[in-house]
Amino acid sequence: MIKARIFIVEDEALIVMELMDRLERFGHEVCGTAASGDDALRQVAELLPDVILMDIRLAGNMDGIETARRIREQFDVPVVYLSAYTDDELIERAAATGPFGFLVKPFNEREVRATIDLAVYRGHAERRLLEVNRQLETSVEMLERQRKDILRLNKLSEDLQLCQSEDETYRVIGNAFSGLFPALAGFIAMRRDGGKILEVKQSWGGLSVAHEFQEAECPSLLSGEVCFTSGSGGTSCAHILDPAPESYLCVPLSAKGEPMGMIHLAQRMKASEMTPAAAEMAKAAAKTIELALANIRLRERLNEQAIHDPLTGLHNRRFLEDTLGHQAAQAVRAGDPVGVMMLDLDHFKRFNDTHGHAAGDLLLKEFGAFVRKHIRHGDYVCRYGGEEFVVVLPHSRTEATRKRAEELRRGLPAMICEHLGKRLGGVTVSIGIAQCPEDGQTAELLLRSADEALYRAKERGRDRIEIAGEDRKGSEAGQTEATNA
Numbered sequence: 444m445i446k447a448r449i450f451i452v453e454d455e456a457l458i459v460m461e462l463m464d465r466l467e468r469f470g471h472e473v474c475g476t477a478a479s480g481d482d483a484l485r486q487v488a489e490l491l492p493d494v495i496l497m498d499i500r501l502a503g504n505m506d507g508i509e510t511a512r513r514i515r516e517q518f519d520v521p522v523v524y525l526s527a528y529t530d531d532e533l534i535e536r537a538a539a540t541g542p543f544g545f546l547v548k549p550f551n552e553r554e555v556r557a558t559i560d561l562a563v564y565r566g567h568a569e570r571r572l573l574e575v576n577r578q579l580e581t582s583v584e585m586l587e588r589q590r591k592d593i594l595r596l597n598k599l600s601e602d603l604q605l606c607q608s609e610d611e612t613y614r615v616i617g618n619a620f621s622g623l624f625p626a627l628a629g630f631i632a633m634r635r636d637g638g639k640i641l642e643v644k645q646s647w648g649g650l651s652v653a654h655e656f657q658e659a660e661c662p663s664l665l666s667g668e669v670c671f672t673s674g675s676g677g678t679s680c681a682h683i684l685d686p687a688p689e690s691y692l693c694v695p696l697s698a699k700g701e702p703m704g705m706i707h708l709a710q711r712m713k714a715s716e717m718t719p720a721a722a723e724m725a726k727a728a729a730k731t732i733e734l735a736l737a738n739i740r741l742r743e744r745l746n747e748q749a750i751h752d753p754l755t756g757l758h759n760r761r762f763l764e765d766t767l768g769h770q771a772a773q774a775v776r777a778g779d780p781v782g783v784m785m786l787d788l789d790h791f792k793r794f795n796d797t798h799g800h801a802a803g804d805l806l807l808k809e810f811g812a813f814v815r816k817h818i819r820h821g822d823y824v825c826r827y828g829g830e831e832f833v834v835v836l837p838h839s840r841t842e843a844t845r846k847r848a849e850e851l852r853r854g855l856p857a858m859i860c861e862h863l864g865k866r867l868g869g870v871t872v873s874i875g876i877a878q879c880p881e882d883g884q885t886a887e888l889l890l891r892s893a894d895e896a897l898y899r900a901k902e903r904g905r906d907r908i909e910i911a912g913e914d915r916k917g918s919e920a921g922q923t924e925a926t927n928a
Contacts (some may be wrong), residue, residue: 447563449470454478454502469556477780480505494562499526512540514612520568575720592724595623603735609692612739613645621647627901629695633704650709656682663693692722694729698737752826755811763833767886774879781879784843785893789871789905802862809860815849825918841878848908871906882911
């Protein structure tokens with residue numbers, strides 16, 4: 444038997460005493476009594492009994508049926524009716540309130556006991572069922588939130604995979620986190636060039652934050668662990684500007700164990716809350732972001748390696764042919780000239796044989812740096828292959844290109860190249876020049892014209908400059924011979 448707390452609503456004192464005596468003998472507790480509907484409502488609100496015994500006919504402005512209806516609506520406590528009358532209309536009104544039983548006066552003890560026990564068991568079962576239903580609803584809601592969170596994380600992962608640059612990645616992260624955490628503001632900050640300073644790349648939610656800050660200002664970056672701070676305590680981050688939010692979360696980002704940045708989330712308003720679920724979601728999103736950033740950086744490194752010469756660090760032939768092709772097409776459309784120089788170090792094989800391949804590699808690196816230093820901003824130099832280099836000069840006509848080539852040729856003897864404590868000198872360069880669109884309207888034709896001009900410079904003694912098309916024009920104008928003055 445389940446011991447129950449029972450409340451009696453009856454306006455006849457003798458019946459109340461009789462019921463109290465029987466209920467106590469049955470092992471139940473009478474937690475209170477009332478003689479009117481109003482008094483019953485007040486007490487039930489405080490006591491919340493397990494079962495109520497309700498006399499149908501009560502004095503006052505509410506009879507037992509109306510009182511029971513309100514109690515069921517407000518407190519959902521089981522009610523057993525007490526009555527000396529059993530007319531159909533009364534039974535019909537009472538039945539509409541969903542009672543747990545009827546006891547007819549005068550009471551039969553076995554009937555009272557059975558009816559109350561049944562009401563207690565049924566009430567207990569319904570409350571248990573209600574609690575289970577609440578738990579199931581909570582579980583379903585939690586599973587639905589988790590399902591939606593997984594879908595959002597999958598969408599974030601898909602969007603990040605489509606990004607072509609880090610900057611695009613940061614914009615995607617900002618948009619995604621605004622949807623994942625609508626009640627929270629935040630930002631993502633990344634290490635600058637592997638140093639100890641972090642730069643905010645993207646923010647959302649109107650959070651007040653420094654544009655850059657020291658790594659030491661955020662404990663999560665020092666510990667490599669997620670840090671949570673609330674008004675009641677936690678680790679404080681110096682990178683937060685006033686007014687500081689009530690609570691915030693810092694999630695470190697790393698690659699191969701090395702810190703590379705962090706994600707910060709903070710309360711957006713007083714009503715918002717930094718929940719454990721939000722913290723777990725942020726950590727899961729951070730793992731996705733770490734992988735995406737690592738992949739993009741790897742891809743960018745591979746792209747850089749694909750278009751750069753590993754020895755000199757200059758752009759390579761692949762980059763030259765792609766870029767020059769676009770510039771030549773643009774020059775043809777706009778009538779804007781593009782100058783092309785092809786440079787070849789004279790007697791490089793003999794230099795290699797004399798000083799060794801290591802010295803030859805050093806010479807190529809120093810020469811690439813020398814050319815890069817002596818061209819305009821916007822011009823670019825590429826290693827074309829072996830000891831050949833190409834310089835592309837946008838918006839440069841033949842005469843301007845020739846003057847720049849002459850500066851390079853004359854300045855080369857001043858280039859310092861030391862190997863094993865020995866200064867290596869005596870290096871000269873031959874240069875062929877072509878002009879777009881006159882000498883070619885595609886990258887292939889321009890490079891062929893510049894190469895032919897370079898070949899003539901080699902044939903005519905080296906250490907000189909030749910301009911494409913001059914032999915065909917039968918003109919010596921623009922040809923520059925080397926002098927030793």
